[in-house]
Amino acid sequence: MINKSKNPPYVGLFITCLVDSFRPNIGFATVKLLKQAGCKLGVPEQQTCCGQPAFNSGDLEDSRALARQTIDAFAEFDYVVAPSGSCASMMKKHYVELFEEDTKWKQKAEQFSAKCFELVSFLTDVLGVEDLAADFNHSVTYHDSCSGLRELGVQEQPRQLLSKIQGLTLKEMKEPYVCCGFGGTFCVKFPDISTRMVSDKVENIQQSQAEILLAGDLGCLMNMAGRLKRLDSPVKVYHVAEVLAGMAENTPAIGEGEKE
Amino acid sequence: MEETAGGCMSKARQAVLKNLRSSLQRDALSSDATAQLESRFTQHTVHEQPDLSHLDLLERFTEKLTALAGTIESVDSLVDVPTAIEAFLKPHDLVSAAVVDKRLIDLPWATGFEVSCRGAQGADKISISLAFAGIAETGTITLLSCAENPVTMNFLPDIHIVVLHKQDLLLHIEQVWAKVREAGAMPRTVNFITGPSRTADIEQTIQLGAHGPRFFHVIVVP
């Protein structure tokens, strides 16, 4: 836990390619949460992708190039925070693996890794945020995205913060920790299996009887929202940051247009 | 392939060992290195175990054995075993004949009860063994293959009854190894038996009496 009475932590926002392209609201919610918690914020322009698609496709050369680019882009910051467990874990856990043979970059990657965090766990574990002045009068259910859960240990923290939101009821679904079937390129390479996995997940979401679905990763959220909408489900899908920042109520949910 | 099987196999043996050493990036270990490794064989280091020190051995053994569908009773002395067995067998309504561990042959068997000391055969319904040890940790009976209790006795008959001396009831699995080493070398077969035979291969439904005995009964004597 950092001592906030000293200089405010200088945080670089890693926006992630999906949030940048598809749902900037999550980015603005992240900015709001970090500023609220007393951080000084910066958003370097030289960021694009953390390199995970290349890494998981076995293209180490491009992964390294993107890792170097990202590490350099965020050199000036104390912390690098991403509203995504999978991007954060790529940077925190896997960048070091990319540079086993390269002493200079291995060191840089290690230093970089130490300052990378997923958003919600950064708020609770590093900044010590315990309460949020937000309200949300709805029942919600929370899906544990795999990378955040298993690589970064993000599980209790979002639930902790959600419990402080006025009017919010958490209705746990069955097996919230089971994969939703997104898996990056997996969902387009193996669409039938992915559809089965997301359908099973949707069944659990519906059984929970929650009005709202939340998670910490936009890839998972788009996958689940896409299936919910195809099945004409009334469940609305948001990123947990949007609810924590009080920026969900008047914004169309993921996959919903202005009229809804 | 060479004509002699031994020659063929030693070619493969050489090839496998060579591949292993090449992967390990070294030659065969020096005698100093192997001496170090040999010590593992004499130290018999016991690793982490479940903490069960506070439990009563017989209570724990009974709990674990019965959870896996074994049955158990205690009698005051060895001479009471035949009567206990007769009572146990009554509801099973089988022929009064059993293959018996040689070490138990001199017990006062009822006159109508036919006992033999031999390997079990397909038609045998009942066998009665003497346990080498019991393991309270898992509710397990340990039997060593020997002239007195051939292995077939443990698997062919429908009902397997085992007499266990209370002093042979140990806590942890590793204690059996210490006892085996004390008794000499490993026999052809060491059986750990915990309850009757079972299978779950049909729709994950547990069914007792697959190929081994359908009933497993332990009689504890002092």
Place this chain on the structure above:
Amino acid sequence: MKSTSHAFKQQATIALHDERLQRALGKAKGGFINKRQAAIDALPVFGDLRKRAKEIKNHTLEHLDFYLERFEQQVEKNGGQVHWAEKPEDARQAIIDICRSVDAKKVTKGKSMVSEEIALNQALEEVDVEVVETDLGEYIIQLAKEPPSHIIAPAVHKTREEISDLFHDKHGTPRLEEVPELVNEARQMLREQFISADVGITGANFLIAETGSTIIVTNEGNGDLTASLPKVHIVITSIEKIVPTLEDVTTLIRLLGRSATGQEITSYTSFFTGKKRDTDIDGPEQFHVVLLDNGRSEMLGNEFREMLRCIRCGACMNHCPVYGSVGGHAYGWVYPGPMGSVLTPLMTSLEESSHLPNASTFCGRCAEVCPMSIPLPDLLRQHRIREYDQGLQAPRAKWALKLWAFMAKRPRLYHFIVSKKIRVLSWLGKKSGRFSYMPFATGWTKSRDLPAPQGETFLSAWKKQQGDV
């Protein structure tokens, strides 16, 4: 066993629509998962055992040559024989030679995945040796002429009705419905086979260097009848199964049952050391151990070494959402699920089985439940790295990713193109907020809507905001 892994996609689709299979898989999954969890909750030292087990195995692998030689020495001391087999054909030939030497007509078999790996049954049948599988699950699939679909429960894909039909058809007996009746019929059918077999072949869950012992961990008793009744006992196994001492193997045994079926111990755990002694009344007169390599010695020296710690518990596939959806046959070879997706490319070829390492979201549940701490997703990724290096990926997918990387490495170009594209997409999807069809993404839109972008990109909006300030 001949591989059909190249047809994984088609096999998976068939499996997804197979109602009976889906019912069977649904029944099995919950059982394995819940039982394992209960067993682990009841064992506070589980975490310590896991650490210790990894240590024991790593130590053993580092000195594998020493421990295998020591094992061989001990087997011979107890009147047995060790046969080394570099490749599957060597193992098959060794076993055929042993069977011929005793003029064997009939062989009973305990369950052995290594015997599937070397396609033993077919080889024996080709030389007129009758092979009788005795493990109930293996017996069922032998009757059905199917391969196993799970390494612990080979017939997990079959419903009770299917088994009733099978027995009725193949035994020529009246059709039975209830599980006890079906099991009892199998017991009767196999009893005589056990007794009349000339050779018994089992696998080994572990080998112990200290004593030259082989171990089987079972519940039915068939393995023991197979090992003890015939005159000859052959153990077909592989080189990485070796463990140094009896105490070392005890740690692994504590992990195996719990991880596989939630059992603290199985009904039978049996340790075989050599042939029958002169004082024994029964037991085999010959004891042979066939040690198969089949690529394992190579794994010891490359990025797949950690896979050699596998104790074949099946926990990974029991928890895998992909295996849970499609079952084992979709994988097309001997070993399914996560561990099978690591091993199959190594034991067959990467070309043949290239779908397998890709059929994973890297959710990591397998690694979480693996008692031997094998980093399965990392190993699957290693196969993807090899595929990339060998140019085995589908060209369209490869070039799409290459294009992505090209742009991503050039931030200004990336932001320029992406912000234009997103503007168009968001305009197209503004009213409903989603697309029910998207060219080049039909894999997604076939069953899901694609949420539309909100508007401009975050970075464009942010830049504007900062400009305003």
